[in-house]
Amino acid sequence: MAEAVVSVTLETIRDLLVEEAKFYYGVRSEVEAIQQELQRMRSFLKDADSKQDTDERVQNWVAEVREAAYDIEDNVLVFVAAKVASRRSRNSRNVFRRMGCFLKEIVTTYRVGSRISDIKSKISGLTTSLQTYGIKPITDPGEGASSxxxxxxxxxxxxxxxxxEDIVGLEEDIKMLVGHLVDEQKDRVVSIYGMGGLGKTTIARKLYSHSDVRRHFDGFAWTCVSQQWDKKDIMVGILIKLIPEKREDILCMRDEELVKQLHDVQLKKKCLVVLDDIWSGQAWESLKPAFPNSRTGEGSKILLTTRNKEVAVFVDPNGFLYEPRFxxxxxxxxxxxxxxxxxxxxxxxxxxxxxxxxxxxxxxxxxxxxxxxxxxxxxxxxxxxxxxxxxxxxxxxxxxxxxxxxxxxxxxxxxxxxxxxxxxxxxxxxxxxxxxxxxxxxxxxxxxxxxxxxxxxxxxxxxxxxxxxxxxxxxxxxxxxxxxxxxxxxxxxxxxxxxxxxxxxxxxxxxxxxKAKDENFTKVIDFRREKKATESYASSNTARRVSVYLETNETNSPVACSEYNHIRSAFFYASDCKGDFLQHMKSHLGSFKLLRVLDLQGFHYPDELPKAIGDLIHLRYLCLSYSQFKKLPSSLGKLIFLETLDLEADTTLEIPNVVWKMGRLNHLYLPSNFLTQDGAKLRLDGLSELETLVNFNTSLCDVKDLDRLTNLRKLRAAIKDNLDDLPNIIKYISFTQNHLRRSSLSISCPQFCSDAELSLLRTLLGCHRLYKLSIRGHIAKLPEHYHFSSTIAKIAFKASALSEDPMATLEKLPKLSSLTLYDSTYVGEEMVCLTKGFPRLLYLKLWGLSNLKTWRIDEGAMPKLTRLVIAHCGKLEMLPDGLKFITTLQKLNVRWMPDGFKNRLRAADGEGEDFYKVRHVPDIKLD
Known part of the structure; x- marks a missing residue:
């Protein structure tokens, strides 16, 4: 892999020489000389990489080249960081600070130049030793454009x-396993065991999606237990899948409440729970109280996969054991x-x-x-x-x-x-x-x-x-x-x-x-396994990446940052950590001088991201997803090399109005809810390199800034309360000279009723880069199908109060794949889907159409539909007969409908009179 490291180093040097030429006064000749030396070295590495598995001397030589390349990149980046700091200090009013930075720059220039000269000598020495190992240069001819x-x-x-996922030779085995799952007189637990790579999980997926299994059970949940399991996470995940309507309540439950709820739901309805990749009896012992231990319930079952037969026997000594054959x-x-x-x-x-x-x-x-x-x-x-x-x-x-x-x-x-x-x-x-x-x-x-x-x-x-x-x-x-x-x-x-x-x-x-260990590529520090995890780092203190797993309810020791001055990527998995780990870390963040990737997931504390984040001058990627930070420091604006900024935190976030300064930003994910520290709209006008912009809200951002985002490829925007900004959004989406590929727009406003408003809607629907559209508000009349762009793939209407059947128009859209009609979007009593209508539709949801009584589907309509949801349509008399023609339908979810409607669909205890329409559907849920 040394060839890859050298190539990355060469690219880093090349980019910095071109883009930051002014920084290199004092070391340019040394950097260019070692660039040439590395270029020559790379031609030998292809042969060396292929021989290192058979010759330990070559393996050591490759490792030395790899570390030398890393060392070169380290020094170049340290030098650039010093130059950036010096440039900033020139604006300081403090004379002593300016003088101090100037002297520091001189010292850094000398040290880096000297160090690069030393590394160049080392590289030259490594090159002369090539003949001893029989390594030859291999010239890469490269690929032509056509190839x-x-x-x-x-x-x-x-x-x-x-x-x-291809399965060969196991078709009869799958049929046999399906029989065990759907026979309520047979085993409560079906276990698939065997060595890794036998296809246990693949077989489990085939069973999980099998039409007979989907029809037999009322609830389904799949969870991966793995070696590092968390009891609460597993139970929450299972419960949310079994009773999704109680998601918010489940997330707030204590452990004992989760156990009782999970136990009870498996007694009330037939559930299939898959425990994939369970490694130990200890994991099952922890989860066991949440699962009924008899067949007295509704016939709920467990499908389990494990490498260890002993674990399967421990879970249920009387269960069915199956080992896939070779x-x-x-x-x-x-x-x-x-x-x-x-x-x-x-x-x-x-x-x-x-x-x-x-x-x-x-x-x-x-x-x-x-x-x-x-x-x-x-x-x-x-x-x-x-x-x-x-x-x-x-x-x-x-x-x-x-x-x-x-x-x-x-x-x-x-x-x-x-x-x-x-x-x-x-x-x-x-x-x-x-x-x-x-x-x-x-x-x-x-x-x-x-x-x-x-x-x-x-x-x-x-x-x-x-x-x-x-x-x-x-x-x-x-x-x-x-x-x-x-x-x-x-x-x-x-x-x-x-x-x-x-x-x-x-x-x-x-x-x-x-391989990552052999290449000294990354290091894992797991506080969940050992409380003094950082001590194990000393044996591998030159790894360039680190992943830290934090304990949920305990205060974790700060990472020994003095060992981390070479780190390129740092991943912190907090798992709702409520400790003060980041508080301990903030004084050490400056040690991560070369950090390019910082991923902070699941943090609940502290409220504010440490100000020292601004010292990470080489940071390219910063992510706060699934965390609950409430405030960002203004020092964020110092991150001039940042390429990706993911601020999709779980709380309302206060953002300093400095994002516009990040001129190299390519991808910006804003929170769904945020406010700026100065109370003004968030400026984005300096982001000419931006390619991805998510959660652009016209009430929080200035729509005129979009005109400056000439490189944007993906836009997800929202308009609330009024339509004043919609013309500018339409203008941007329609502008043929920009690079926009796909846009999603969510509009929440009182109405599209006047002639001017309907004209605006028709113009919006005709935008050729519009991929997804969601509108909440009254629409007097849906425009004709020819006003819709052929690129629209997803549509959601809410509270539209349409008096005319919208299907007559929407079924003519050639690429529509997802359609949702919410809350009295259509107030009529009859709905019709004609032959050849909805040629690409995969997903259809009808929710809260309170007046709908009859729905007709002609043969040949919706030929690709895979999922149908019907909920809160209290007057709907029956499912359309035409569903029997839609052979692609995989999932039917009927929720919060009258008992009479649901009884017509039940297959148990004698078939309901409408069951023949959906007999072919493998997964039918009646909630």
Missing amino acids: KNGRINDLRRSYSHVVE LSNEESWELLQKKAFPRRGDDNAEFKIDPDMEKLGKEMVGPCCGLPLAILVLGGLLITKHTLRDWQMVYENINWYLARGRGHGQQQAVNDVLAFSYHDLPFQFKQCFLYFANFPEDFEIEAEKVYQFWLAEGIISQDERAEEETMMDVAERYLAELAQRCMVQVNVKETAGGFKNCRLHDLMRDLCIS
Whole structure:
């Protein structure tokens, strides 16, 4: 991975030399000289990285190069920080302060110049030793524009493939397990156990979504227990899924209340609770009181996955135990084909696999020992290889890799296959993969945040950008590459496209942590496991990243910050920490001189973010999500290099009016509720580089500032109380010269009734970059369908009081995927959905249409609908007969409807008269 570190260092130096040339007076010649030395060194590193697994001397040499590159970057960044501080001091009225900073600058210049000269000598010495180790320079010819664009298109087309969970050879087993779950006379607990990578969670997901299972149970909840579990978090998560209407009450409950409520709800209705990845009997012992211990209730059951058979037996000695078998050679080859050749599908009858490729594939799949994860990872590697020669090289390399004799046994062979997937990664992807070591076990992280982390650390090069791409687009391609190789699991956004979130499989996370440790990439400090966690840091005090897990109800010791002056990224997971950890930390924040990423999650105290945050001059990413800070310091304005600022805290936040000074800001997430310290509207006019703006509220921000945001790609805005600012919003969204790709707008106003207001609404609906629209207020008449832009995908209307059936218009929108009609949006009695209407609709919610009596759906309407919610429509007589034609419907949720309406849908104790309409729907909830 040294090649990746050197590349990042070179990019950092290049960027700073170009953008901050005035800073380099005094050290420029030294910096340029070492830049040339590193450029020469990089040509040797590709060969060295590939040989370090077989030669300990080469491994040590690579490590020295890596640390030298880090050291160079450290010194350059320290020098820039000193220059910035000196430049600021020139505006001070204090003569002694100006003189002190001037002298400090001279000393820093001398020290940095001297240190860089020393490192240059060390690099030169390392270069001369290359011949001893037989390392040769490898020139990277690079990619042509056409091949790069072809690869980009391949990845974009494959987004639908990277999330598929293929199961081969276990179809009968799944049918048998479904039988155990839906038979109320059989086992209360069904356990799937076995070694990591057998597909336990994949099988559990298949069962969880199976149509017979969805029809049988009334409530469903899935929780991942993992090795580091929190009893309260688990119970809260389960309860919210079983009784979502009581979410606010659940969040305020004490432990004993949660136990009783969870126990009682499983007695009142049939619930299926999945406890995924439970590691210990201790975890079950803690949760046990919240689960009924007999079959006297409504037939609630537990589906459990674990690596340890002993845990499954401990949970229920009489429960059903199932261990997935390893795949046969034929099944292994079948699974490998599905992954390595995703476009070979049944509809591609002409597709044939090269016989020589097939022979190599069958040979290579052998070391996977029939373990599905290993086979999928190998297939993900082979999907990037397109020729027979490519497959031959993989075959030769994997045989060499497995023949090194690291160990014996099935588990070791599988681990080596997974490790080879990391070994095969192009250097630019290795740091991206290792970055996942910073996140907790079974942690799902938003893909957008992952991109921003990578970019903040400079892991992704500007040179990777193709025409019309942003750096976020490049980062998405990187994640697609890792997902395609099955190294990262991802979820795809149903309507918007792209990735929603991502996570690592347990075995892949083990590999990630192991490699991160070998590369001295990150360090975990876990106060949940040991109270003196910081003492363990001394053995690894040059790690460039740190993740700190804080105990919820105890005061945690401050991190030994003197050891942290090299840190690039710091993640603090507070989990509703009520201690004064940040108060202890604030006097030490200045030690994090080189920090680029600071992620503060779950903090409840202190009220104000420490002022010392402004001293972190190199900070690129700052996040306060899920925390309850109430005030930000004005020193925030000093963060001139900041690229991402996430202020979506859980409270009303007081923000200093300094955000406009952050000229390099690319992504700004404002709180849904905030106020400014000076009482004026929040200024954003200096943010010409901004690409993402979330929670822009016209009552709190000046809409005229949007005209200055010429680089914006994504806008989520809100208008409240009146429509005065709507013309300016429309003007910005419609302006063809800006780069806006997608906008979401929420409007809450009294009405759209006058001719002028309706004209304004028609103009808004015609905006071609409008993706999502929510309107709360009276609408005299819905504009005709041809006034709507074809780009609109999501619509929500509330309290519109429309007298004419809105479906006649909305069903003609070609890309509408989500529609919500709230609180008397339609006051008529009859609603009709015609054939071919709503061609792309996936989600439909009808809530509070109090006058609606009849609803007709013609055959061929809503051909892609997957989820339907009907609630508080008290006069609706029955479900439309046409639902029986919508074979794609997966979920039907009927809430707060009259008993007579719900009884017509019940399948138990004799079918209700309307049940035939939805017999095909796997998941029906009647709340």
